[in-house]
Amino acid sequence: MKRLVIDYEKxxxxxxxxxxxxxxxxxxxxxxxxxxHIVRVExxxxxxxxxxxHCDQPACIPACPVKNCITRDAETGLVSIxxxxxxxxxxxxEACPYGGPTGVPRENPRPKxxxxxxxxxxxxxxxxxxxxxxxxxxxxxxxxxxxxxxREKKGKEELATLIAQRK
Amino acid sequence: xxxxxxxxxxxxxxxLTSGKxxxxxxxxxxxxxxxxxxxFGTKTLYDNVGPGVDPLSxxxxxxxxxxxxxxxxxxxxxRADLVAKSPLTGIFLRSNLGGFFGxxxxxxxxxxxxxxxxxxxxxxxxxxxxxxxxxxxxHLWGKDTWETERILRHENKDHDIKxxxxxxxxxxxxxxxxxxxxxxxxxxxxxxxxxxxxxxxKAVAVRGTRGIRIARPKEMVALARELWERFKEDPMYASHxxxxxxxxxxxxxxxxxxxxxxxxxxxxxxxxYHKNISCSGCxxxxxxxxxxxxxxxxxxxxxxxxxxxxxxxxxxxxxxxFMTYYNNxxxxxxxxxxxxxxxxxxxxxxxxxxxxxxxxTDGLELTPGNEEALLKMIDMIIRKExxxxxxxxxxxxxxxxxxxGSENYISHCKGYPSPYTGFMSSVKTTLAHAVATxxxxxxxGSPGIxxxxxxxxxxxxxxxxxxxxxxxxxxxxTDISYTPQRKYALRVWECENYxxxxxxxxxxxxxxxxxxxxxxIDIPDFARLLTAATGIEFSPADCTRAAEREMxxxxxxxxxxxxxxxxDYPFALWYLKKFxxxxxxxxxxxxxxxxxxxxKLLDMYYELRGCDLATGIxxxxxxxxxxxxxxxxxxxxxxxxxxxxxxxx
Numbered sequence: 001m002k003r004l005v006i007d008y009e010k011x012x013x014x015x016x017x018x019x020x021x022x023x024x025x026x027x028x029x030x031x032x033x034x035x036x037h038i039v040r041v042e043x044x045x046x047x048x049x050x051x052x053x054h055c056d057q058p059a060c061i062p063a064c065p066v067k068n069c070i071t072r073d074a075e076t077g078l079v080s081i082x083x084x085x086x087x088x089x090x091x092x093x094e095a096c097p098y099g100g101p102t103g104v105p106r107e108n109p110r111p112k113x114x115x116x117x118x119x120x121x122x123x124x125x126x127x128x129x130x131x132x133x134x135x136x137x138x139x140x141x142x143x144x145x146x147x148x149x150x151r152e153k154k155g156k157e158e159l160a161t162l163i164a165q166r167k
Numbered sequence: 168x169x170x171x172x173x174x175x176x177x178x179x180x181x182x183l184t185s186g187k188x189x190x191x192x193x194x195x196x197x198x199x200x201x202x203x204x205x206x207f208g209t210k211t212l213y214d215n216v217g218p219g220v221d222p223l224s225x226x227x228x229x230x231x232x233x234x235x236x237x238x239x240x241x242x243x244x245x246r247a248d249l250v251a252k253s254p255l256t257g258i259f260l261r262s263n264l265g266g267f268f269g270x271x272x273x274x275x276x277x278x279x280x281x282x283x284x285x286x287x288x289x290x291x292x293x294x295x296x297x298x299x300x301x302x303x304x305x306h307l308w309g310k311d312t313w314e315t316e317r318i319l320r321h322e323n324k325d326h327d328i329k330x331x332x333x334x335x336x337x338x339x340x341x342x343x344x345x346x347x348x349x350x351x352x353x354x355x356x357x358x359x360x361x362x363x364x365x366x367x368x369k370a371v372a373v374r375g376t377r378g379i380r381i382a383r384p385k386e387m388v389a390l391a392r393e394l395w396e397r398f399k400e401d402p403m404y405a406s407h408x409x410x411x412x413x414x415x416x417x418x419x420x421x422x423x424x425x426x427x428x429x430x431x432x433x434x435x436x437x438x439x440y441h442k443n444i445s446c447s448g449c450x451x452x453x454x455x456x457x458x459x460x461x462x463x464x465x466x467x468x469x470x471x472x473x474x475x476x477x478x479x480x481x482x483x484x485x486x487x488x489f490m491t492y493y494n495n496x497x498x499x500x501x502x503x504x505x506x507x508x509x510x511x512x513x514x515x516x517x518x519x520x521x522x523x524x525x526x527x528t529d530g531l532e533l534t535p536g537n538e539e540a541l542l543k544m545i546d547m548i549i550r551k552e553x554x555x556x557x558x559x560x561x562x563x564x565x566x567x568x569x570x571x572g573s574e575n576y577i578s579h580c581k582g583y584p585s586p587y588t589g590f591m592s593s594v595k596t597t598l599a600h601a602v603a604t605x606x607x608x609x610x611x612g613s614p615g616i617x618x619x620x621x622x623x624x625x626x627x628x629x630x631x632x633x634x635x636x637x638x639x640x641x642x643x644x645t646d647i648s649y650t651p652q653r654k655y656a657l658r659v660w661e662c663e664n665y666x667x668x669x670x671x672x673x674x675x676x677x678x679x680x681x682x683x684x685x686x687x688i689d690i691p692d693f694a695r696l697l698t699a700a701t702g703i704e705f706s707p708a709d710c711t712r713a714a715e716r717e718m719x720x721x722x723x724x725x726x727x728x729x730x731x732x733x734x735d736y737p738f739a740l741w742y743l744k745k746f747x748x749x750x751x752x753x754x755x756x757x758x759x760x761x762x763x764x765x766x767k768l769l770d771m772y773y774e775l776r777g778c779d780l781a782t783g784i785x786x787x788x789x790x791x792x793x794x795x796x797x798x799x800x801x802x803x804x805x806x807x808x809x810x811x812x813x814x815x816x
Binding site: 016 | 379380446
């Protein structure tokens, strides 16, 4: 089964992924609303894409205080947040090691609903828009690749360390 | 919510004297006529800064602008342009930078920031979406640009703030100073940072979360996809996406200077490449993260290293590791890399010939390769101490102040340093640099292809095919004789036009046709991209006209400041006309072209540009044709507009 695979070392920091994602998801180019964003440590030349990894055992699910708000589809492996149930508490962001959740304004909020919610990458229903624009194949939508797996694992650990330092 | 797509639709007018900031909508007329970025800046400059305004005074005005393609997914569109009257040259100044500031400004909702006046104390301009204010910067004053950025992000609790900053050099109003975007992006040419220092503006910090609407998003995505694929098929793509300007500028120009120095070559820098990196929205990733792992500068790391900076090392007698260290130092201190390099090279010539001695240099031996002396001299330039004060004023004021015959060792065009006394490696390059509106300059309109030392990928076969396809003349790019031919003037005129379009739209020239020689972005592409972004139908003719309007407005500004035909000559010929005698240290027998022949070529350029042949001043009929009747009226009122003539003085 295909998944979004990230060869972290290849990121050149162009943020074309975030620009394309935001256009796809919100109708405007606005990286702050993209489901993928670049985490940087400019003084060390570090740049890494941060996006939901659809973990087998997502840290966000037990952290979320609202039952069934965040779920994982057993068949597809896709982790998603129910916008109606989300209360914008940000506990998923605190728990996620990889910078997955993005805060966006809630569309048409009703009284007592939070003005912002968290969203996750949904892989654009099987045709992720970001992948096409990535110039270095840092982002790939592909079957599991053992050659990439080691590098991706190492990259994930580095990213997790970075994000933890910033919390 | 703005009516616009592509453009953010708002302007900020900042008065540093009163502290007041006014926000008003972008006018449709401004948008259509002047496009954005550079165009908005030049128009604002012409309307606000007249002759007699001291660039370092409170009456001086500068602009920061980004264009309708910036931050929109349009290829390589991450650039912002700053415009002012230059403290160094007293004429038109435009400076442009990539990185991430331009798109952030777009996504915050602003196309143009106008800054006037002078703050009574150090401030920074803070912009977050709809919120903007001037904030106290006394805790930032004196700090280098990297530390300033750290503090701004920390105190505003936001890692994604993008900021333009000056360092100690700009605070001290050095002519050598630069404005730094991110950690390594610079507005270096022509001393704009000195204006910031004079105004006590430490930084402009922006965070943008509003985004930008694209009028025809599907079309934009398809166009971007098409262009990126097209770029990959260009003969220069492999080199540019790997080496950036290290081969395109560095190696190429070194060949014309006597040969590539191995310690300064692209191979030497390649050893320091840790990875390729990009500016916002660009898949060319022509920049690099450099790491020095051994030797005296082990541990140095930073983004770089641009080709013209690489060339600074040539006469200074240093190699890639030192230049990486020097580049970081300049970025942190907010110093241009080229200006102090040129000044120190001048000092080395004077030292070599005994015009200055160790008594003048505080005991420093200013010899090529003396890295310690170079670093001490940089420090003295930033502090304007001793010889450093003189070097900072390089070239004209420096030679006037020092005297002793040092004035015979400078060369410049319109007061901006030029390393060339005579002609450059091609007549087109020479013409382009000499007519450039901000002084000796390669980025105004210098054709990139036609040099005798071009990269091997640019084969005669490719150039002949390109010449045949685009001009019906297979020799268009391969004929590089020093003769006055209209096709040479045409190439410069064309190159100026699409470089102007690049700067008005927010697009990087490295993706433009002159650099990706076969498949780069050309005028018809700009038309399609602008149409997709803004929803307004732009034709290629509209783009050419907008570019012509921009170039003529720049020339009109310069004409108002006293620039005339004589100033569009290469130095040795300028000198001859200015002083009525040959330059004492130049052998005129070596001149590649006679004064008369160059004059004919200049005439051809003026015809194309719409300038009076005798004076170089824009003609009224051309100004009117381009919708600049108010400029024609202004020049006429000042007695500057000449009567129509076809004869040269």
